[in-house]
Amino acid sequence: xxxxxxxxxxxxxxxxxxxxxxxxxxxxxxxxxxxxxxxxxxxxxxxxxxxxxxxxxxxxxxxxxxxxxxxxxxxxxxxxxxxxxxxxxxxxxxxxxxxxxxxxxxxxxx
Amino acid sequence: xxxxxxxxxxxxxxxxxxxxxxxxxxxxxxxxxxxxxxxxxxxxxxxxxxxxxxxxxxxxxxxxxxxxxxxxxxxxxxxxxxxxxxxxxxxxxxxxxxxxxxxxxxxxxxxxxx
Numbered sequence: 292x293x294x295x296x297x298x299x300x301x302x303x304x305x306x307x308x309x310x311x312x313x314x315x316x317x318x319x320x321x322x323x324x325x326x327x328x329x330x331x332x333x334x335x336x337x338x339x340x341x342x343x344x345x346x347x348x349x350x351x352x353x354x355x356x357x358x359x360x361x362x363x364x365x366x367x368x369x370x371x372x373x374x375x376x377x378x379x380x381x382x383x384x385x386x387x388x389x390x391x392x393x394x395x396x397x398x399x400x401x
Numbered sequence: 402x403x404x405x406x407x408x409x410x411x412x413x414x415x416x417x418x419x420x421x422x423x424x425x426x427x428x429x430x431x432x433x434x435x436x437x438x439x440x441x442x443x444x445x446x447x448x449x450x451x452x453x454x455x456x457x458x459x460x461x462x463x464x465x466x467x468x469x470x471x472x473x474x475x476x477x478x479x480x481x482x483x484x485x486x487x488x489x490x491x492x493x494x495x496x497x498x499x500x501x502x503x504x505x506x507x508x509x510x511x512x513x514x515x
Contacts (some may be wrong), residue, residue, distance in 0.1 A: 298408035325503060334491055334506030380443060387432060387451055389504060
């Protein structure tokens with residue numbers, strides 16, 4: 292059963308605007324949440340994470356928001372750039388392993 | 402920078418063959434992982450290892466085994482390859498258990514079973 296869900300398979304945003312990628316989870320025992328970015332023919336690269344005791348973490352253009360009561364997190368990219376076009380995976384941790392969502396393909400158009 | 406190296410980028414094998422996928426990391430990480438990535442299914446964990454000679458099953462271990470004889474190397478073995486094991490295989494490594502220690506991934510092996 293999928294414990295981490297990314298319900299939007301794709302998203303298209305204009306350059307300079309905000310990209311918002313969403314993720315829902317079902318397991319309240321997850322203690323960390325991470326976002327990975329993946330380009331074709333490359334492995335995923337770590338982008339940003341957030342502890343379950345926080346509700347926001349910011350790193351440059353990237354901000355992750357966590358709403359524990361709703362079991363929902365989101366990744367905001369501001370401003371979006373064409374180089375941000377990639378597949379974004381949400382992941383949640385409870386111990387050794389990560390549970391990944393199915394990914395959202397982001398396209399940033401000029 | 403962490404370097405996770407997978408021995409092959411592309412591999413073509415036949416059904417019934419025994420297939421070895423090799424992964425090496427250079428950061429002395431305790432944890433190593435094997436995932437497969439399929440369209441519409443995301444990344445699914447096959448096996449992981451938290452120490453030399455230690456292994457744990459992930460979500461989809463059937464048809465696979467692993468070997469970790471040295472800390473830096475983690476091998477995935479397809480005992481008798483089948484066409485449904487055609488996929489992108491990704492290896493990752495990380496420091497020991499703390500949730501915010503990100504896993505570092507190799508570039509993947511695209512395996513085709515004919």
